[in-house]
Amino acid sequence: MYYIIYALDRPDAGDLRIKTRAAHREYLHRPDLPVRLVLAGPLLADDAVTIIGSVIVVAADSRSQVEAFSAADPYRHAGLVGSVRIELWNWTTGNPELEPAQ
Template sequence: MPHYALHALDHDGALDRRLAHYEAHKAYLGGPLPVRIVVSGPLLAGDGETMIGSLFIVEAPDRAAVDAFHAADPFKAAGIWARVEITAFRMRQVALAQD
């Protein structure tokens, strides 16, 4: 099944809005989805702490499923992301690190 990368950058000053919708976003990701999430997590500012966006690597039958996944995310509905790029992704290597 094809993989896709979703790279989403927040609007400037969106951190409070992001935090207000964070639980809904996490609940959505934990529910039934039209894609399988391979990797996901927040993008961080240079301080290594402040969330400034989101990154997903997903497995999906097609681009339409990825678009449906993105469209239903509470962060999208809340207008948190200023820019979202969705691109096909060919996964070659996987190395999982522990937090």
């Protein structure tokens, strides 16, 4: 199953994001995660420059695995994140796992 993690930063946390970015990226690419990272990237404000949060898509067997993965993210530990939503997602279009073999 696929899940989307939609995390919005605290409005005053821009410097904190910069300070913890390396740890966050290292965490996302650890080989022992309880989920499989599918895609991830920052959410941008309308100015297309200011980062306001993150979207992470993972494959996992359960919501509890995704919740544990999200809770252990260095961004969360540092207090950068103001809110998090985790939603089950049905990835259909553009999913290479569903594309017919050629």
